[in-house]
Amino acid sequence: MAGLVTSASIVVPDKMLEGAGITVVHDEVTAVDSQRKKVETSTGGTLAYDKLYLATGARSFVPPIEGSDLDGVLTLRGVPDAERIREVLDRSKNGKIVCIGAGFISMEVASLLAEKPGSAFAITVVELLDRPLPLMLDRDMAAFVKQYLEEKGLHILTGERVERLVGRNGKVVGVELASGVVLDADLVFMNVGVRPNVGLAQSIGLEMGRFGIKVNEFQETSDPDILAGGDCVEKINFLTGKPTPGQLRGPAVVQGRLAAKRLAGYSVAFPGVIDAGGCKMFDMTIAATGLTEERAAQEGIATVSAVVDSRSKHGMIPGVRPWKIKLVFNRDNQRLIGGQIVSYDIAPAREIDAVSAFILGGRTIAELTTFTSACNPDISSEPSAEPITIAAEQALQKIGR
Template identity: 30%
Template sequence: MPSKVPMRLVIVGGVAGGMSAATRARRLDETASITVFERGSYVSYANCGIPYALGGVIKDDAALVLQTPQAVNDRFNIDVQINKEVLSINRENHTVDVRAKGSESIQQVPYDKLILSQGAEPFRPPIGGIDLPNVFTLQTIPDLQKVKAYLAEHGGTRVAIIGGGFIGLEVADALHNLGLEISIVEYMPHVFPPLDADLAGPLHAEIRRHNVNLLLNARIEKIEAPGIDTPGRVVLVDGVPILADLVIVVVGIRARTSLAEKANLKIGKTGVTVNPFMQTSDPDIYAVGDMIESEHRITGRALQLALAGPANRQGRLAADNIFGRKISYRGNVGTSACKVFNLTVASVGFSVTSLLQMGFDPLWVTVHPPDHAGYYPGSHPMTLKVAFEKETGRLLGAQAVGTAGIDKRIDVLATAMQAGMTMFDLEHLELAYAPPYGSAKDPVNMAGFVGSNLLRGDVNIIHAEDLKIGQDAAQIVDVRSPGEVSRGYIPYAVNIPLNKLRENVSTLDKGRRVVVYCQVGYRGYLAYRILKQKGFDVVNLDGGYKSVLEGGFKALQTSREKL
């Protein structure tokens, strides 16, 4: 029998998705010719670690480089060519035009199957001075090296970070270790845009507690370079100057689609269009990672998701399908986590704000359980907010902020969302319990209990943003102890401690709605059950006074000392 003709597989891009595809392809076919073209100087490196290398948490930049071209060739027999840019694709002839860095000559390379894994590029907003020599983006190892070289040559103690998303917060955290003066300039009303505003409140407090100058709703007019006797500045439209020897711009990314566009591949709103098998509109060309749009499990819509985990899985799936394994991508749920000084913030799915903007009509609950058993030393409260469908209880999103155990809970919820679970299912999850690690009622279970109570009609709640206060509004009953109330309370609230509620029911007007609240919600729920069964129109404040205090609802806060 004639020998099998080896497949010629060409991969454009040698980081997460590209190298995952290349090594998976080799494991599936020992005879295939596999070539990877990477326009940069590094392949298979951990760009998520770059902020920590900048701040010295990761001591050696070389630790970010997981493989070298030679190491990949030695182990996998893959031809990895760095500093080589693919300029165009000839779909009819099945070739790509490649040019080496610093060369004018063009090399034509044939392919049977082509995988595009070009990632995304940093967005540079149209601001005066955005191209000054002291202004940098931070996405690649060369970016990291440029920033370090600038600091080594020019010195400086003041850094302005434009953008308060993932990378901006990580950079602020990392650079704080170097003793630099840091400002974060964020265009939106709060940092970490995947969150709702009330969950961002603890992050703002943590950032400012570390002496970082945090500016929200900030509009930048221009950036000015440092002079011989004058400091660099970021100037806001209101005229406020922020002193900055160094400016790092991390305001988002844009999918690299120019090569695909030139090849007349189908492009969506935010990236290259692919099917569940990672194929583009050309069946012989696949695309993966940050440059594509892929289905979100919650909405079914195609969205760009710039995360390394999905990129690696997509690269693997592209190789599977090229070599005959018809495995479809199950879509994203958008799971992420970020360290913000001593806090961790994480989310999955969509925030309530995003869900409302997309036309959903969700329910949501907020709980504040400890990360592990409260009687075991070192426990810390967390805030966990879960959104779900009103009709079915299907999970739509979750957000959490706290000192410990945050990633664990969001990972559980991400798994539940991938499995199509509901709030009712969360009640029944059996999760690891030992006092140093969790509680008999895990925070995920607690969210399930509260959400299921709401769905079953065992409680009716009101959220802080919907609470109206005043003499003509609902009766507000604070069921905490007098000591707790002395540290702050909601205006117009009457204090009736839970244990004395039954004997004081007659003091409440049955003709007016009653809002009950405690510190985190549980005692409020007990008060709700008492009053509901006595015929009152009553609601419990979701998340209790802690959600008011940490969520930034200043109009709902009164300090006893001010009276």
Template identity: 30%
Template sequence: MKVVVIGCTHAGTAAVKSILKEAPGSEVVVFERNDNVSFLSCGIALYIGGVVKNAQELFYSSPEELSSLGATVNMEHDVTHIDHDNKTVTVKDLKTQEVYTETYDKLVLTTGSWPIVPPIPGIETENILLCKNYNQAQEIIARKDAVQKVVIVGGGYIGIELVEAFSESGKDVTLIDGLDRILNKYLDQEFTDVLEADLRSRGVTVALNQTVQEFKSTDGKVSSVVTPQGEYEADLVILCVGFRPNAQLAKDLVDTLPNGAIKVNDYMQTSDKDIYAAGDNVAVHYNPNGDHAYIPLATNAVRMGNLVGKNILENKVKYRGTQGTSGLYLFGFTIGSTGVNVASAANFGLDVDSVVLEDNYRPEFMPTTEKVLMKLVWEKGTNRIVGGQVISKYDITQSANTLSLAVQNKMTVEDLAYVDFFFQPHFDRPWNYLNLLAQAALDKIQSSQ
């Protein structure tokens, strides 16, 4: 069996390793149009902030490793066309410009995502950069020491992490976002209010509800960013306004969402049973509402890539779906979220209720403790847990994983209220704070009946 894998970041790397393990003797041919594989873009902010000293440490595999496992790895090769009737792909060698075709028995699309680049006047100006891959990270690093005024456009996870990295490096930082809150996909207002206040207290200019209209330049380099509400000086601008699926190859070939994200079944097969797909170019199975959604995360990509290999010979292991669980460390705050929040629930067709609770993570008789701000979101009528959020100066991020399991397994508020958690004063209270959160939710449900 010959398997062609197109794209080799997280999902592609996981798929190649899994296929070679699960289907020994298979011929695996990889085409990657970049000159590297497996770059952890989530580490770019850590690299900029000096936490990670060597960018090479952000790679967890290499073409050489995949080759040693038995794959034929073609770097800087771009697949331009798929002929699924004849089971061939057209490939261009970007170094020699040679164009040729390659046959396959099974095809794996792991082409990932690409940053959204809005059509704003002046966007081609020097020192306006994207933040996704290794080469872009190197560009940012090369320029950061020579600049002082940094503007980040986009208040999602990557944007916020860059704000922290540049602020900690002593730069004058401005954050611009077109929505009224930062991290709106992950957190409700009770949480974003805390974080926005903290950013402002550290001297970060937080410009929300503002869309960028123009980039101005001086001597060919960006000098300011213009919005309807003001003009912000800039020596360096980094765009972090979101991602789109890199799925043009699949257009009109397999079933997709309106945004182009590829739909797959429980075994990572597309509507063409011999074409598999995984990673940021794929629509995930979203457990809170049981439908498809586009949620590009490295964790999803690695799981999906692994499942390609598990199922390449026969359908054996089902995809469990995702809750979009994520964690963030920001200026001493540890933050975790999973599933829908109240603001996003309607977008997924869910009618929800919620409760917010603040409590100490461990008993007050201990020498120290920290407050934990928590929110639980459940579906009205069924009381099924569909989301949760936590924030504290104490590391409570593993609680997001606990809530993630609750969502995936369709636990109810009552299940979480009385689930068995251990008690030890070093770590928690006789009632774990998640028990208390769910009990507060039960009280609210009962009072409304």
């Protein structure tokens, strides 16, 4: 959508699959006869299978509000959506744009539009909850993001519910909020989450969970010859043990490979998801993993947390950029359960992977106080200021001996 890469470069290309000896069929599967183990396609084709893997993905969720079907209301999920958006934007260089939802897709779209060369859009983001990126960041971390985005010219309205979209002659012209305020709009981007594509699975009669197709830790469904993975299946949260959507690319890729391994005779179990994700808006990179303090509280988990300010390089090196990390620990067993990073440089955001590894390894506050990172003045802050270690030190002081 930003025009930085071609559409073909961000998909799994047919030629890569065919080069590996895989047959690619462009068609839609309309039915599965699980008794005869055959799939039927929209063009009347039939394919027999011994094992079937369902990777039907998810689609953008469009809330049932008045006006959501008006011309000028767009969602972003796949390349066809991005191409449609580019077509519209190429025709207009300015105007009023309202983004509904302040999740990472919505915020990235907003920042890309604001940065579009030769354009001067007035962009407003409307979020139901009290902050941007509410599933990734706690209020204290989100406050820095909101301030930064407002400095960049975005108008961010939080705690506001969209009542309806206002249309004229079939085209959107405004967004009416529950507070009564009406925002003028030439375009509306609706990005408030996705829903799993489970129609085919339901037609087969597979067991369903609250968030998608039910699978075990080997991606096996209730039919012994059908496996499933990615956005269409329900995940289990690694930390809470409860069902969760977990609709991110990382788990989708790993579940696909894991299912193949299962079919090849391996017994590698999927550990559950920790919802690790990241996004970039203007020059700010945000990454998060595990539970926020707010989410932990909803799960009844008492927490202790620490926020540490750091820098992208040793203080003596030119080009130092600030960044900030928050670690969230379970107060009872002192294990790390979450991390959030807000950075003015891309590189420090990768420390979120260390946080994820510590969560999956069950590391505690005390153990993290002895963590030493790979240091170099050009690529990290000095060892005495390693933010993960400092955050653990602060948490240790809070809980006492």
